[in-house]
Amino acid sequence: MVASETRDSLTELRRGVLEFCVLAILRSEESYGFDIVRALSTGELLTSEGTIYPLLSRLRRQQWVTTTWQESDAGPPRRYYRITDRGRRALDAFAADWTRFRSAVDGLLGGEAREGDGDGR
Amino acid sequence: MACSEARHEKGMEMDADGLVRDYLGRLEAAAWTLAGDRRSELVGEVREHIDVALTDAGRRDEVTVRNVLDRLGPPEEIVAAEVETDTTPSRAAPLLTRREGRLGLGAVEIVALLLLTVGAFVLPLIGPLLGLVFVWLSTVWSTRDKIIATVIVVVLLFLPVLLLFDVSVGSGSVHEVF
Numbered sequence: 001m002v003a004s005e006t007r008d009s010l011t012e013l014r015r016g017v018l019e020f021c022v023l024a025i026l027r028s029e030e031s032y033g034f035d036i037v038r039a040l041s042t043g044e045l046l047t048s049e050g051t052i053y054p055l056l057s058r059l060r061r062q063q064w065v066t067t068t069w070q071e072s073d074a075g076p077p078r079r080y081y082r083i084t085d086r087g088r089r090a091l092d093a094f095a096a097d098w099t100r101f102r103s104a105v106d107g108l109l110g111g112e113a114r115e116g117d118g119d120g121r
Numbered sequence: 122m123a124c125s126e127a128r129h130e131k132g133m134e135m136d137a138d139g140l141v142r143d144y145l146g147r148l149e150a151a152a153w154t155l156a157g158d159r160r161s162e163l164v165g166e167v168r169e170h171i172d173v174a175l176t177d178a179g180r181r182d183e184v185t186v187r188n189v190l191d192r193l194g195p196p197e198e199i200v201a202a203e204v205e206t207d208t209t210p211s212r213a214a215p216l217l218t219r220r221e222g223r224l225g226l227g228a229v230e231i232v233a234l235l236l237l238t239v240g241a242f243v244l245p246l247i248g249p250l251l252g253l254v255f256v257w258l259s260t261v262w263s264t265r266d267k268i269i270a271t272v273i274v275v276v277l278l279f280l281p282v283l284l285l286f287d288v289s290v291g292s293g294s295v296h297e298v299f
């Protein structure tokens with residue numbers, strides 16, 4: 001029960017941060033879908049890889065990324081995603097929010113852990 | 122039959138391609154609610170992903186294909202993610218908002234429904250006709266809804282009247298003969 005509840009809240013967390021993780025991956029260089037997925041899969045950030053495409057489509061609608069077709073050495077042309085200035089601004093804003101958010105949560109979690117130890121719970 | 126035989130002859134590779142085709146078919150079927158251009162784009166993106174993944178793996182055998190498809194997740198889940206993030210109007214969206222609108226029935230709609238149902242017994246003929254007036258005054262129901270309601274009421278009201286007329290004409294002619 002507890003394990004599945006934790007998983008649910010992880011899903012919620014992922015949902016909130018995933019788009020910014022994608023922007024972060026694209027910050028330094030443009031990339032194609034499969035490569036973005038590969039970068040995300042290292043951190044358990046994506047459970048069903050296919051759901052990246054709806055997300056990329058939304059980022060495109062928000063004009064945070066643009067796409068271009070590029071020739072590939074192996075196989076047909078690939079759709080490459082590139083971050084826009086707007087996307088960079090969104091990413092910077094999130095990075096600042098995230099730092100505050102993370103330290104607030106860490107502070108509380110750390111405090112609770114210490115209290116828990118003291119109570120023997 | 123001929124198709125499955127051909128599959129067996131070509132062996133594993135054909136099975137793997139069949140798996141991909143089945144998967145994309147399921148995706149296309151699940152994506153029917155999306156706007157047409159987005160649907161074909163999504164299927165194209167996923168097809169491209171499978172191609173790249175298989176090129177990357179350097180193999181196209183059944184096990185590799187199954188792994189790639191498993192990692193992609195169920196097609197229905199991909200479409201669900203699309204619907205969740207979708208803000209552009211799709212075929213599903215107007216349907217949903219209309220349904221939500223119907224839940225919020227106002228006084229006009231309630232009076233209309235009462236006149237069309239109970240009114241038909243309390244005030245024969247006049248009740249349902251008044252009900253129709255209220256139906257057309259509604260801002261919740263669409264013109265299509267209103268036309269459907271009108272047709273139903275008119276047919277139900279006038280069918281018995283026409284039948285009665287027919288019978289009376291019939292019995293009239295019977296009287297004449299005898």
